[in-house]
Amino acid sequence: MEDNPIRIYNSLTRRKEIFVPIRENCVDIYVCGMTVYDYCHLGHARVMVAFDSVVRYLRYRGYQVRYVRNITDIDDKIIKRANDIGESIQSLTTRFIEYMNEDLDALSIIKPDYEPRATEYIPEIVDMISRLVEKGYAYPADNGDVYYRTRMFENYGQLSGEKLDDLRVGARVEPDEEKEDPIDFVLWKHSKPDEPKWPSPWGDGRPGWHIECSAMSTSLLGNHFDIHGGGMDLLFPHHENEIAQSEGVSSGKFVNLWMHNGYLQINAEKMSKSLQNFLTIREVLEMDSDRIRIGEILRYVFLSSHYRSPLNYSDDSLDNARLALRRIYMSLYKAAESGTSSVTETDSRLCARFHAAMDDDFNTPDGLAVIFDCVRELNKSVESGLSERIDILRNTLLQLAGSLGLAQMEPSRFLGVGGISDDKNDGIGVLVKQRENARHERDFATADRIRDQLAQLGVEIEDRPNGTTVWRRT
Numbered sequence: 001m002e003d004n005p006i007r008i009y010n011s012l013t014r015r016k017e018i019f020v021p022i023r024e025n026c027v028d029i030y031v032c033g034m035t036v037y038d039y040c041h042l043g044h045a046r047v048m049v050a051f052d053s054v055v056r057y058l059r060y061r062g063y064q065v066r067y068v069r070n071i072t073d074i075d076d077k078i079i080k081r082a083n084d085i086g087e088s089i090q091s092l093t094t095r096f097i098e099y100m101n102e103d104l105d106a107l108s109i110i111k112p113d114y115e116p117r118a119t120e121y122i123p124e125i126v127d128m129i130s131r132l133v134e135k136g137y138a139y140p141a142d143n144g145d146v147y148y149r150t151r152m153f154e155n156y157g158q159l160s161g162e163k164l165d166d167l168r169v170g171a172r173v174e175p176d177e178e179k180e181d182p183i184d185f186v187l188w189k190h191s192k193p194d195e196p197k198w199p200s201p202w203g204d205g206r207p208g209w210h211i212e213c214s215a216m217s218t219s220l221l222g223n224h225f226d227i228h229g230g231g232m233d234l235l236f237p238h239h240e241n242e243i244a245q246s247e248g249v250s251s252g253k254f255v256n257l258w259m260h261n262g263y264l265q266i267n268a269e270k271m272s273k274s275l276q277n278f279l280t281i282r283e284v285l286e287m288d289s290d291r292i293r294i295g296e297i298l299r300y301v302f303l304s305s306h307y308r309s310p311l312n313y314s315d316d317s318l319d320n321a322r323l324a325l326r327r328i329y330m331s332l333y334k335a336a337e338s339g340t341s342s343v344t345e346t347d348s349r350l351c352a353r354f355h356a357a358m359d360d361d362f363n364t365p366d367g368l369a370v371i372f373d374c375v376r377e378l379n380k381s382v383e384s385g386l387s388e389r390i391d392i393l394r395n396t397l398l399q400l401a402g403s404l405g406l407a408q409m410e411p412s413r414f415l416g417v418g419g420i421s422d423d424k425n426d427g428i429g430v431l432v433k434q435r436e437n438a439r440h441e442r443d444f445a446t447a448d449r450i451r452d453q454l455a456q457l458g459v460e461i462e463d464r465p466n467g468t469t470v471w472r473r474t
């Protein structure tokens, strides 16, 4: 491990902190995963890529990481969807877990070390609720529900900054709920007819959503662990409630560092089915004949923004990411032709700059800028025929990009057979079209800029008198 400490923004303290693991050189991390009743969308993809790159980078820096990502396989939405389409819950969740795995594989998301499912942890969940009841943090109601007595937990609101009195103003109690206080939340739900149920001291029922993450993280990582992550939308109430549950039971600190990734927008609006800007991962994967290639391109889209920044996805995002990755693969392709041997040496200056960027709260845009400096230096070395330098820079590029899960396929595969792709999806066709449109609108500055961009990619264009444009690889 190097001298520089890693600094991570902690949502709990609202500042960047030097990361000090609980056990030396080890990191235990829990990330809230998917509720499996539908296809994963781009918002899910962003969370998965964000924490995948965190885990990859920590491992690359020599930490032993235990990575837990749960699957919520019982909840209201799952029950409703199963009833709506007349499928058993078991069959529905199994099906969508398979789809999720296919999608995440295409994005090169590494498998977590543990992938607990809520339904596999019912005894642990019941045990945790029992202990909360014993300690007065929870109470069973007459209808068989068990609720968390929110006002009992002194530090409630520490993560989100929410105040109990403000929450009480907006809180409402559903007709079938029997809460002492509207801000209380459910830990155990009594069973309704035709719903899956498990036995408990309070009668047959099923767990509420928040309790599963407390029970599963404690079972696998202990009462106190290093990092808990998830999307920004989970900060309140899900993560606030997890703290109340876990610290209520243990009377000690639950998690040292809370990480949340920023929101994703599509065409500058919140992604929603009603706005018709809703995109599933598989809809994007279908945009290319090679799932792994388009998966990497999508991965690059996310990494090109800082994980905490809001990210706006548009049609251009994929094109730009494809072109950026082409530059990396083109450089590797040429280097492989010119290089002599594989080396283990890396360029210490480039590595140090890359680490400085990534050690600062996983700043992937700055890290990618260093990767492109490496690409430029590698291209120069290839032009000058400096074979030893080519090997070192090529190895550096593979290692740095690899720590972000990028540039892991054969360059010839990404670029297409023989190194140059004629695939219409490779971004060239899109650029040519964009230039044609610009010319049509007499926006010659843009047209010239795109012509230069194409020239850099080794594409020559020729405008015909009848207005059409032909292009060829040089």
Ligand SMILES: [Zn+2]
Pocket (backbone or CB within 6 Å): 031, 032, 033, 213, 238
């Ligand atoms: Zn969770």
